[in-house]
Amino acid sequence: MTDTPEPGEIDLDTITFSQSVIAVNDRPRATTDPVTRDLCRREADILLRSYREPGCFPEAVRRLAMRHLLVLVGAEETGKRLGAIALLSRMSLAESTITVLSPAATVLELLSATDYGPGQAYVLHDWTAAGAERIELVNLARKLAELGSYLVITRNGGPSQAVEVEQPWCVPDPGELFDLCLSTYGPRAGAGTEQLAAARNQALTLPTPAAVVRLATRLVRDGEPAR
Structure with a gap:
């Protein structure tokens, strides 16, 4: 460093x-x-x-x-x-x-x-x-x-x-965090556009980054966690 x-x-x-x-x-x-x-x-x-x-x-x-x-x-x-x-x-x-x-x-x-x-x-x-x-x-x-x-x-x-x-300390934008998680790890096979859009809308209502990451985890390919 x-x-x-x-x-x-x-x-x-x-x-x-x-x-x-x-x-x-x-x-x-x-x-x-x-x-x-x-x-x-x-x-x-x-x-x-x-x-x-x-x-x-x-x-x-x-x-x-x-x-x-x-x-x-x-x-x-x-x-x-x-x-x-x-x-x-x-x-x-x-x-x-x-x-x-x-x-x-x-x-x-x-x-x-x-x-x-x-x-x-x-x-x-x-x-x-x-x-x-x-x-x-x-x-x-x-x-x-x-x-x-x-x-x-x-x-x-x-x-x-x-x-x-x-x-x-402040939290990052939940929509941007959700997008980053999915773009980094990729949604699992079978996750449709409507499902992803609904999940992103839900992410916008979540109170903490940890909750957003937990939501994104369920959409990551092959079950790999979005850390």
Whole structure:
């Protein structure tokens, strides 16, 4: 990911997702005995192959590049998880890895107890920590900027006072997402024009990208999922 890829691409050969392990009845730790999982380039490409950037995406890219930390906030199932990966794929990084941090990590653990490497990418999905102070998040952003590293956090709910590092997330156009899923994977044999048109009209009424993708999945050829 040393060069900025085109939208929908991911410029790496392998992404490693390092998911922190938290012991039962133990104090949550941001990085402890990580369980690594290698995501090959083909798998990573598939993840973003049917990704439709929402309207807020260009601004999010700009703000992440400038701040090095971005907290995506919004309702559940609005595409924040895949959006975080897509955003990190647009950054210039020293190594082609993404490390997944524990969602139970507090902002102080992220600031003081996490060993960030220079030029690295980090993601934290569904952050559960509450009461993060604005100044702590700003300080975390400064630390990441000094290292040339990037962290994208996703959190359900509304914006907080940390406006410098938060990005309200929006959903892509459901019709465009539905069309992209079908054009990428192709409708299964026997899916007629009327059936596809009816399904697209239904997609326009669905509340989340996840629901649109689930609808498109049922129309994909040979049962291959539209991811």
